[in-house]
Amino acid sequence: MPLFMDVHHIAGGVSFDDVTEAHKADLKAQGHHDVHYLRYWVDEAAGTIFCLVDAPDAEAANAVHRTAHGLVADEIHPVQEGA
Template sequence: MTRFMDIHHMEGGVSAKDVAAAHDADLATQGDFGVNYLKYWVDEEAGKIFCLVEAPDAETANAVHRKAHGLVADEIYPISSEG
């Protein structure tokens, strides 16, 4: 599987509580797709969410988001390693 970093841009900001709930929904859904959401980071004020995920491909990673809560990533990048 490939690791990806996805980025969500939420106009008007986002609350850490709402992101935690969305992440929980991803975790509950990911098994249906063979995906593993590993970690996420939030910049509440800027409305940015970053998700680290292992998935067969970018579309499958986004399919989990789509089914779990409907908030697909605006950007998604394959990454080779953590620094």
């Protein structure tokens, strides 16, 4: 399945704890969309969140966010993993 990196920009910053809770909600919702959220990274001060997701397409990845908490990605990029 393809990999995607989605990017969220939250004005005013974001807390790591809030992102952790949103990620937990994603994990609960992902099975309904044939999606697997793998990892996430947070820049609290900049309000930027990066999510690595295994999904059939970008819309399926965003559908999980929409269902779980409503915070859809501002950008979604197809990526390839390297070592």
